[in-house]
Amino acid sequence: xxxxxxxxxxxxxxxxxxxxxxxxxxxxxxxxxxxxxxxxxxxxxxxxxxxxxxxxxxxxxxxxxxxxxxxxxxxxxxxxxxxxxxxxxxxxxxxxxxxxxxxxxxxxxxxxxxxxxxxxxxxxxxxxxxxxxxxxxxxxxxxxxxxxxxxxxxxxxxxxxxxxxxxxxxxxxxxxxxxxxxxxxxxxxxxxxxxxxxxxxxxxxxxxxxxxxxxxxxxxxxxxxxxxxxxxxxxxxxxxxxxxxxxxxxxxxxxxxxxxxxxxxxxxxxxxxxxxxxxxxxxxxxxxxxxxxxxxxxxxxxxxxxxxxxxxxxxxxxxxxxxxxxxxxxxxxxxxxxxxxxxxxxxxxxxxxxxxxxxxxxxxxxxxxxxxxxxxxxxxxxxxxxxxxxxxxxxxxxxxxxxxxxxxxxxxxxxxxxxxxxxxxxxxxxxxxxxxxxxxxxxxxxxxxxxxxxxxxxxxxxxxxxxxxxxxxxxxxxxxxxxxxxxxxxxxxxx
Amino acid sequence: xxxxxxxxxxxxxxxxxxxxxxxxxxxxxxxxxxxxxxxxxxxxxxxxxxxxxxxxxxxxxxxxxxxxxxxxxxxxxxxxxxxxxxxxxxxxxxxxxxxxxxxxxxxxxxxxxxxxxxxxxxxxxxxxxxxxxxxxxxxxxxxxxxxxxxxxxxxxxxxxxxxxxxxxxxxxxxxxxxxxxxxxxxxxxxxxxxxxxxxxxxxxxxxxxxxxxxxxxxxxxxxxxxxxxxxxxxxxxxxxxxxxxxxxxxxxxxxxxxxxxxxxxxxxxxxxxxxxxxxxxxxxxxxxxxxxxxxxxxxxxxxxxxxxxxxxxxxxxxxxxxxxxxxxxxxxxxxxxxxxxxxxxxxxxxxxxxxxxxxxxxx
Ligand code: SF4
Ligand code: SF4
Numbered sequence: 001x002x003x004x005x006x007x008x009x010x011x012x013x014x015x016x017x018x019x020x021x022x023x024x025x026x027x028x029x030x031x032x033x034x035x036x037x038x039x040x041x042x043x044x045x046x047x048x049x050x051x052x053x054x055x056x057x058x059x060x061x062x063x064x065x066x067x068x069x070x071x072x073x074x075x076x077x078x079x080x081x082x083x084x085x086x087x088x089x090x091x092x093x094x095x096x097x098x099x100x101x102x103x104x105x106x107x108x109x110x111x112x113x114x115x116x117x118x119x120x121x122x123x124x125x126x127x128x129x130x131x132x133x134x135x136x137x138x139x140x141x142x143x144x145x146x147x148x149x150x151x152x153x154x155x156x157x158x159x160x161x162x163x164x165x166x167x168x169x170x171x172x173x174x175x176x177x178x179x180x181x182x183x184x185x186x187x188x189x190x191x192x193x194x195x196x197x198x199x200x201x202x203x204x205x206x207x208x209x210x211x212x213x214x215x216x217x218x219x220x221x222x223x224x225x226x227x228x229x230x231x232x233x234x235x236x237x238x239x240x241x242x243x244x245x246x247x248x249x250x251x252x253x254x255x256x257x258x259x260x261x262x263x264x265x266x267x268x269x270x271x272x273x274x275x276x277x278x279x280x281x282x283x284x285x286x287x288x289x290x291x292x293x294x295x296x297x298x299x300x301x302x303x304x305x306x307x308x309x310x311x312x313x314x315x316x317x318x319x320x321x322x323x324x325x326x327x328x329x330x331x332x333x334x335x336x337x338x339x340x341x342x343x344x345x346x347x348x349x350x351x352x353x354x355x356x357x358x359x360x361x362x363x364x365x366x367x368x369x370x371x372x373x374x375x376x377x378x379x380x381x382x383x384x385x386x387x388x389x390x391x392x393x394x395x396x397x398x399x400x401x402x403x404x405x406x407x408x409x410x411x412x413x414x415x416x417x418x419x420x421x422x423x424x425x426x427x428x429x430x431x432x433x434x435x436x437x438x439x440x441x442x443x444x445x446x447x448x449x450x451x452x453x454x455x456x457x458x459x460x461x462x463x464x465x466x467x468x469x470x471x472x473x474x475x476x477x478x479x480x481x482x483x484x485x486x487x488x489x490x491x492x493x494x495x
Numbered sequence: 496x497x498x499x500x501x502x503x504x505x506x507x508x509x510x511x512x513x514x515x516x517x518x519x520x521x522x523x524x525x526x527x528x529x530x531x532x533x534x535x536x537x538x539x540x541x542x543x544x545x546x547x548x549x550x551x552x553x554x555x556x557x558x559x560x561x562x563x564x565x566x567x568x569x570x571x572x573x574x575x576x577x578x579x580x581x582x583x584x585x586x587x588x589x590x591x592x593x594x595x596x597x598x599x600x601x602x603x604x605x606x607x608x609x610x611x612x613x614x615x616x617x618x619x620x621x622x623x624x625x626x627x628x629x630x631x632x633x634x635x636x637x638x639x640x641x642x643x644x645x646x647x648x649x650x651x652x653x654x655x656x657x658x659x660x661x662x663x664x665x666x667x668x669x670x671x672x673x674x675x676x677x678x679x680x681x682x683x684x685x686x687x688x689x690x691x692x693x694x695x696x697x698x699x700x701x702x703x704x705x706x707x708x709x710x711x712x713x714x715x716x717x718x719x720x721x722x723x724x725x726x727x728x729x730x731x732x733x734x735x736x737x738x739x740x741x742x743x744x745x746x747x748x749x750x751x752x753x754x755x756x757x758x759x760x761x762x763x764x765x766x767x768x769x770x771x772x773x774x775x776x777x778x779x780x781x782x783x784x785x786x787x788x789x790x791x792x793x794x795x796x797x798x799x800x801x802x803x804x805x806x807x808x809x810x811x812x813x814x815x816x817x818x819x820x821x822x823x824x825x826x827x828x829x830x831x832x833x834x835x836x837x838x839x840x841x842x843x844x845x846x847x848x849x850x851x852x853x854x855x856x857x858x
Contacts, residue, residue: 008835008838013507014507247838253838254839334504334506336504365508371573372613372783373781385787388830430503
């Protein structure tokens with residue numbers, strides 16, 4: 001058993017995992033239409049390869065990745081492409097994003113687009129990364145960073161350890177818990193492949209202690225592999241934050257503005273590992289995922305295996321609808337999740353939960369002034385002063401809030417959770433970060449414009465100069481010509 | 496079905512609130528307050544009620560004038576608590592207007608002038624106490640020997656009305672100085688400090704609270720119980736009380752060791768006056784104390800140091816109010832300089848650099 005280290009701050013929200021923890025993963029019947037967004041990951045959107053009216057088989061490549069950080073999108077089932085166009089995104093804004101609409105034909109017939117490998121452990125790391133990229137796998141804990149890009153970190157960093165994040169520290173969510181309990185061998189296989197892809201020898205599989213069954217299952221699966229250590233973590237939010245998980249396991253902090261790779265560690269999620277197993281062993285691209293549908297307003301909370309692109313409404317129907325009117329519909333966990341703009345929006349690669357929360361669960365109260373109680377300071381796992389940052393943002397001094405560490409905030413929500421005055425602290429921080437990013441873009445644009453203006457000015461100047469010179473030259477020529485003329489008397493004096 | 500108003504996350508909460516905090520603090524104060532009522536009888540109860548009522552009315556008025564929602568802010572309970580704390584520090588038989596004037600000063604000048612809850616730099620109750628002490632030194636230093644409620648010598652309700660609202664002193668009431676006051680006077684007169692006064696019995700009486708003193712300050716033990724409740728309920732942390740009482744005890748022990756005749760022993764310091772009330776309920780006031788742990792330790796230590804210095808060398812027998820106010824003034828400075836270290840950065844705020852430090856010290 002390795003020695004664990006303490007992290008600062010953190011909170012203990014009621015985990016309410018018992019609502020769905022004992023529900024085995026069930027398959028969702030195919031919905032009548034799937035809406036598959038072209039961007040389900042951080043990075044550039046995928047570029048569509050299919051046209052309206054085309055029929056595709058399950059697993060077919062619908063859109064290819066473009067750019068260094070991107071991920072392809074595959075068909076979750078066989079059927080006909082109904083169109084490519086704007087559709088509300090799985091994002092609180094509900095803005096429309098480019099989406100492929102697929103009408104399932106009900107056959108669910110596969111095409112073998114990827115080639116399976118008999119023994120992935122004979123593959124070179126580059127080959128594994130390529131296959132992971134081709135399968136469209138992204139971080140499935142919610143971050144949706146393309147998994148292959150993370151594997152390729154080995155080219156730039158000296159890596160030594162792969163950490164598998166099975167903390168699942170968000171309340172309510174149980175999908176990773178169920179995966180570890182139901183498919184420990186498959187998950188472990190994916191983990192071993194990931195380690196091979198990273199070229200690391202040591203694997204720490206971290207699970208919060210509130211999931212004893214998952215721990216036992218993974219522990220017995222990993223028994224035969226001496227390089228894998230399954231570690232029980234103290235239950236505390238945000239244990240699943242990459243940097244804090246690594247700190248708990250190693251005692252080292254990731255440098256500010258850096259990656260865990262700076263200290264030789266890459267973190268991957270449980271569901272991501274399973275997707276890697278599916279892709280390399282069975283040539284299955286990432287076209288479905290397991291989600292927890294839960295919350296006090298859901299009639300029957302469940303863990304569901306869902307084709308990507310399924311409208312959230314299908315999940316709610318599958319869970320028997322609402323027991324009562326939900327006060328909030330949240331995608332993800334209650335701490336860091338986002339409100340969903342509509343139940344029409346589709347499930348994407350990063351969706352790990354859909355929560356229908358009651359008024360009583362949300363505990364929304366009207367905001368009071370800050371009483372400087374320091375609850376937020378003690379709750380912050382990053383050593384920040386949320387009250388001061390929020391105060392600066394409130395008066396518009398974004399730079400002052402940056403000096404206080406705004407950009408080191410991981411938006412975990414612990415501060416706002418603990419605030420007795422119910423101040424929406426994270427909201428301030430997100431607003432300020434967005435504003436700063438916008439300013440930066442504006443600044444960039446301004447600089448760009450300035451640069452163009454300067455170039456243009458220089459060009460004009462050069463042109464003027466050239467014209468001037470030309471004129472002077474002409475004048476000189478004229479003058480010499482005149483001189484020659486005056487030598488011979490002329491009548492055109494007034495000219 | 497989905498609310499239009501985008502409510503910011505997180506979508507769960509610890510369930511704490513400002514009025515819950517205030518209620519818990521009042522609950523923690525209740526035992527010592529009830530003992531005060533019992534020991535000092537009806538006059539104390541009347542003074543207490545007057546002070547609290549004035550505080551609430553003053554708050555109401557100020558909120559109205561400022562155009563703030565009266566109900567919402569009145570229900571946070573902070574005005575009630577300020578009044579309560581002030582009443583705890585008043586001499587139990589002080590005339591009613593000391594409580595009323597004090598409450599007005601606390602709420603209007605100590606709190607609302609700064610902009611209301613959360614904005615004040617100084618602890619309102621202590622502002623009021625100091626102003627009262629300076630303006631009405633006589634009334635503020637006339638302490639009563641305990642005359643337990645319903646005991647033969649205790650004034651009845653009617654007499655008590657006369658004591659609080661009239662200007663009547665019953666014959667068998669014995670006014671006396673507090674222990675600290677007594678010591679100060681005697682030492683001032685050059686009389687060496689009488690150690691016999693501090694036998695085990697009197698120490699017990701002074702920790703339990705059966706001595707002359709302010710209405711709610713006398714029982715160190717009950718206040719300690721309340722303070723521990725606050726720590727258990729995570730309203731306050733141990734840092735300020737421990738640093739304050741620790742520093743006070745340490746200094747007292749040190750000087751007592753040097754010259755036991757001129758310097759009072761640490762236990763007397765801890766159990767008398769407003770030391771415990773101050774450490775757990777006044778210095779820990781959320782609004783006016785620093786937010787970081789290091790800051791709180793420094794703040795507490797500063798309070799302890801000042802209390803000792805004022806008690807020992809300054810003109811006043813008790814110094815908790817002054818000490819807390821002085822440290823309140825330092826709070827912004829402390830908060831500015833003692834910030835927690837940010838994750839992934841060194842104490843200077845630069846990102847950690849393992850490559851450079853690898854050769855040097857291991858972080
Ligand atoms: S959201 Fe940011 S400021 Fe608040 S606790 Fe988390 S890291 Fe700290
Ligand atoms: S938790 Fe809320 S009330 Fe307390 S200091 Fe932080 S922002 Fe202020």
